[in-house]
Amino acid sequence: TTLKTGPLNGLRLELNIQADEYLPSSNVGGIKVLIHDNKEYPFPEDGSLVVAPGFYTAISVRKMKTKRLSSPYGNCIDSAVNTTKNLFSEGGFIYSRNGCQKSCFQEYVYRTCSCCDSGFPCVGAALEKATGKRVPGGVRWCNSTLATDLNCMENANFLFTENKLGCSDRCPPACEQSTFKTSVSTAKIPTRASFDTTVEHIKYNGKAGNISDFNAFLTNSYILLEIYYETFNVEMVVSEPAYTWSKVLGDIGGQLGLFLGFSLLTALEILEFVFADLLWGVGIVSLCRNSD
Numbered sequence: 001t002t003l004k005t006g007p008l009n010g011l012r013l014e015l016n017i018q019a020d021e022y023l024p025s026s027n028v029g030g031i032k033v034l035i036h037d038n039k040e041y042p043f044p045e046d047g048s049l050v051v052a053p054g055f056y057t058a059i060s061v062r063k064m065k066t067k068r069l070s071s072p073y074g075n076c077i078d079s080a081v082n083t084t085k086n087l088f089s090e091g092g093f094i095y096s097r098n099g100c101q102k103s104c105f106q107e108y109v110y111r112t113c114s115c116c117d118s119g120f121p122c123v124g125a126a127l128e129k130a131t132g133k134r135v136p137g138g139v140r141w142c143n144s145t146l147a148t149d150l151n152c153m154e155n156a157n158f159l160f161t162e163n164k165l166g167c168s169d170r171c172p173p174a175c176e177q178s179t180f181k182t183s184v185s186t187a188k189i190p191t192r193a194s195f196d197t198t199v200e201h202i203k204y205n206g207k208a209g210n211i212s213d214f215n216a217f218l219t220n221s222y223i224l225l226e227i228y229y230e231t232f233n234v235e236m237v238v239s240e241p242a243y244t245w246s247k248v249l250g251d252i253g254g255q256l257g258l259f260l261g262f263s264l265l266t267a268l269e270i271l272e273f274v275f276a277d278l279l280w281g282v283g284i285v286s287l288c289r290n291s292d
Helices: 087-091 097-111 124-131 147-161 192-203 209-220 245-291
Strands: 012-014 031-033 050-051 055-067 176-188 222-229 236-239
Touching: 031 222, 050 055, 087 097, 097 147, 209 222
Parallel strands: 055 222, 055 236
Antiparallel strands: 012 222, 031 050, 055 176
């Protein structure tokens, strides 16, 4: 929690990613950073920022809230949905479209393969409630070394990728959603002066042999990260009906009033004309009689 904006009032992290412990198959070094609502389950594999070692990285954050319309204007879903839509509710997380789609996939794997894909969270009670299937001995993870599990998971992945499981149609967006806009800036660390001072300190303490190790550490493993609010103002994106029943009734009433008023006014003008014509006719007749 912070009460002020700016980099001096945010989260500051100094991280050692221990690049020397990476596996030979790892060709990228760094960390993933995902800014999300604390009530929403995070999926860093689907959308996150990548922070590289050897740099100072500053991430400024602005909050945005989106409010969508439910039926009959839209097809959004309330966050208070039951577990058949959100398998992550057992962990206290609210509904999200991404989480719903992953739940849909995991349900299919659980229903057809009698196990859970290790790439997705697996919640036993929610899965059993959603699928109506109880696996003897409890929920287990699919074993890729078993041909039956491997083939079943590959088929499920193919169907999910091709959108043949209906997960996209089943999972509408949330009616209320909080997201964060981010701006990233970086700078190389350390400065030459700072590095030279540190090197002299190492030499002074009789550890000249560690200078090359220190340089490699800063370049390959050290990350300085700051995350802070750019502003506390919240950007609101609100969907509203273009035409509501109140507007319909108001327009109908206005039109009726216009036509009724027009009709009444016309009738009065006709009566006035007839009355004036009659008076004029009576006047002419009287004038003629007087002349006689």
